[in-house]
Amino acid sequence: xxxxxxxxxxxxxxxxxxxxxxxxxxxxxxxxxxxxxxxxxxxxxxxxxxxxxxxxxxxxxxxxxxxxxxxxxxxxxxxxxxxxxxxxxxxxxxxxxxxxxxxxxxxxxxxxxxxxxxxxxxxxxxxxxxxxxxxxxxxxxxxxxxxxxxxxxxxxxxxxxxxxxxxxxxxxxxxxxxxxxxxxxxxxxxxxxxxxxxxxxxxxxxxxxxxxxxxxxxxxxxxxxxxxxxxxxxxxxxxxxxxxxxxxxxxxxxxxxxxxxxxxxxxxxxxxxxxxxxxxxxxxxxxxxxxxxxxxxxxxxxxxxxxxxxxxxxxxxxxxxxxxxxxxxxxxxxxxxxxxxxxxxxxxxxxxxxxxxxxxxxxxxxxxxxxxxxxxxxxxxxxxxxxxxxxxxxxxxxxxxxxxxxxxxxxxxxxxxxxxxxxxxxxxxxxxxxxxxxxxxxxxxxxxxxxxxxxxxxxxxxxxxxxxxxxxxxxxxxxxxxxxxxxxxxxxxxxxxxxxxxxxxxxxxxxxxxxxxxxxxxxxxxxxxxxxxxxxxxxxxxxxxxxxxxxxxxxxxxxxxxxxxxxxxxxxxxxxxxxxx
Numbered sequence: 001x002x003x004x005x006x007x008x009x010x011x012x013x014x015x016x017x018x019x020x021x022x023x024x025x026x027x028x029x030x031x032x033x034x035x036x037x038x039x040x041x042x043x044x045x046x047x048x049x050x051x052x053x054x055x056x057x058x059x060x061x062x063x064x065x066x067x068x069x070x071x072x073x074x075x076x077x078x079x080x081x082x083x084x085x086x087x088x089x090x091x092x093x094x095x096x097x098x099x100x101x102x103x104x105x106x107x108x109x110x111x112x113x114x115x116x117x118x119x120x121x122x123x124x125x126x127x128x129x130x131x132x133x134x135x136x137x138x139x140x141x142x143x144x145x146x147x148x149x150x151x152x153x154x155x156x157x158x159x160x161x162x163x164x165x166x167x168x169x170x171x172x173x174x175x176x177x178x179x180x181x182x183x184x185x186x187x188x189x190x191x192x193x194x195x196x197x198x199x200x201x202x203x204x205x206x207x208x209x210x211x212x213x214x215x216x217x218x219x220x221x222x223x224x225x226x227x228x229x230x231x232x233x234x235x236x237x238x239x240x241x242x243x244x245x246x247x248x249x250x251x252x253x254x255x256x257x258x259x260x261x262x263x264x265x266x267x268x269x270x271x272x273x274x275x276x277x278x279x280x281x282x283x284x285x286x287x288x289x290x291x292x293x294x295x296x297x298x299x300x301x302x303x304x305x306x307x308x309x310x311x312x313x314x315x316x317x318x319x320x321x322x323x324x325x326x327x328x329x330x331x332x333x334x335x336x337x338x339x340x341x342x343x344x345x346x347x348x349x350x351x352x353x354x355x356x357x358x359x360x361x362x363x364x365x366x367x368x369x370x371x372x373x374x375x376x377x378x379x380x381x382x383x384x385x386x387x388x389x390x391x392x393x394x395x396x397x398x399x400x401x402x403x404x405x406x407x408x409x410x411x412x413x414x415x416x417x418x419x420x421x422x423x424x425x426x427x428x429x430x431x432x433x434x435x436x437x438x439x440x441x442x443x444x445x446x447x448x449x450x451x452x453x454x455x456x457x458x459x460x461x462x463x464x465x466x467x468x469x470x471x472x473x474x475x476x477x478x479x480x481x482x483x484x485x486x487x488x489x490x491x492x493x494x495x496x497x498x499x500x501x502x503x504x505x506x507x508x509x510x511x512x513x514x515x516x517x518x519x520x521x522x523x524x525x526x527x528x529x530x531x532x533x534x535x536x537x538x539x540x541x542x543x544x545x546x547x548x549x550x551x552x553x554x555x556x557x558x559x560x561x562x563x564x565x566x567x568x569x570x571x572x573x574x575x576x577x578x579x580x581x
Contacts, residue, residue: 087141447541
């Protein structure tokens with residue numbers, strides 16, 4: 001009997017010893033997660049995506065040591081809605097974070113719109129799972145709702161334990177030497193709105209006084225209040241933008257108003273490394289949301305003049321250096337095998353951003369279009385790189401359609417959390433695809449919005465490998481054939497600046513990634529079949545949409561003095577708590 005038991009146990013022991021190492025299964029439940037997001041970076045600006053003139057050795061190192069996605073898609077072509085989708089795993093119109101008008105992003109720290117408190121970010125779920133969560137850098141998802149200190153849209157109300165950075169976004173007004181960015185179309189619209197509301201108020205008041213119009217005094221008071229509010233917003237945009245929008249915060253406290261741009265980069269890097277060092281003994285989530293490479297392209301003297309692409313190239317190379325510093329901090333603490341690192345951009349490069357002959361926006365490689373264009377690839381196809389040493393196969397390239405929204409279910413799964421069951425989550429867990437246990441992405445269709453307007457739809461026909469893309473609306477480039485809307489500064493989503501296509505323009509991205517040769521029923525036998533299939537998918541998708549409050553409505557976007565974050569006694573808002581003062 002003893003011999004019989006020995007004969008059973010011995011091969012069992014040898015069998016266990018010969019099994020492949022399962023270390024990744026023991027750490028897969030709660031790895032550290034570091035999310036690196038560039039701002040306005042074009043996919044063509046990175047070495048591992050084909051750029052051979054801007055040096056990005058640290059981002060390239062991530063791709064070499066991890067997995068590179070070649071068809072990584074933003075859910076929107078502008079900052080606010082794209083980041084809302086990233087944080088929630090949902091198309092931004094589901095949370096009201098996509099525009100019904102031309103105000104397509106949050107314009108003021110003192111606005112009332114922002115990421116709704118009832119949205120559940122991945123940070124909130126990871127926080128519940130015991131993670132220490134931090135956001136360093138750009139937020140651009142709003143601050144307050146009804147009062148200056150309610151912080152309803154603030155990162156700390158959305159699952160982050162620690163926040164250091166800009167509640168807004170970089171704009172040229174933040175750099176005193178640059179031409180102000182908000183004295184353009186936005187100021188003209190504010191002044192026009194002020195005049196129109198003022199004229200209506202004056203007409204109503206005169207009508208009331210003369211008895212020609214029956215108007216209640218409450219209505220007159222409301223009209224006068226709106227007139228004053230729009231006038232204050234317009235007036236504040238002259239000289240006050242830097243004080244209202246260009247501020248830095250640590251948690252709920254304003255630390256710089258206005259921000260001291262000369263030291264912003266070093267402080268953001270210092271805070272990021274410090275967060276890693278402080279939390280190395282527990283699972284942590286670090287979302288490093290770079291201010292690079294958004295205008296005004298804050299670049300330290302050490303990197304000025306180093307690239308072959310002027311100030312923009314210098315700025316990208318400095319951001320790459322910052323990526324390297326973060327990776328070194330991870331390696332220094334011995335966390336490389338227990339940390340998932342992700343790098344992406346929030347959307348494509350800004351083609352129209354020029355000053356004279358200086359190109360201040362990014363390059364989107366072979367892809368047509370750019371920032372603000374909801375359908376063309378250049379506005380939404382972005383870098384996407386994952387590294388997890390010992391778990392993800394190094395040097396892997398994946399051509400399957402993926403989305404920035406996929407980060408949400410991926411990190412929630414890794415943290416051992418459960419996805420919200422009371423709402424639609426549009427992202428898909430990427431781990432099976434990244435680890436090579438499945439061949440195809442779970443996405444069959446991706447819907448490409450410009451504001452709330454559906455511009456294009458992508459269908460991944462997995463059995464054939466074709467990636468069909470139908471464009472229902474495209475922007476009218478200006479000048480014609482220029483490839484962007486240089487006369488406007490941004491391409492619009494609706495109105496006279498777009499063209500509607502019926503039948504839609506159809507491309508097979510697997511054969512024509514540059515979207516240069518639209519197909520037709522004459523040139524593509526499957527044309528009608530593909531269009532019908534995509535049409536049915538749109539109908540099913542629209543049935544999943546429910547009405548929600550519009551966070552980017554005119555009322556929510558306009559500046560409200562009682563919501564303005566202020567270091568001091570409003571309106572005397574000034575402080576520098578990072579310096580010697």
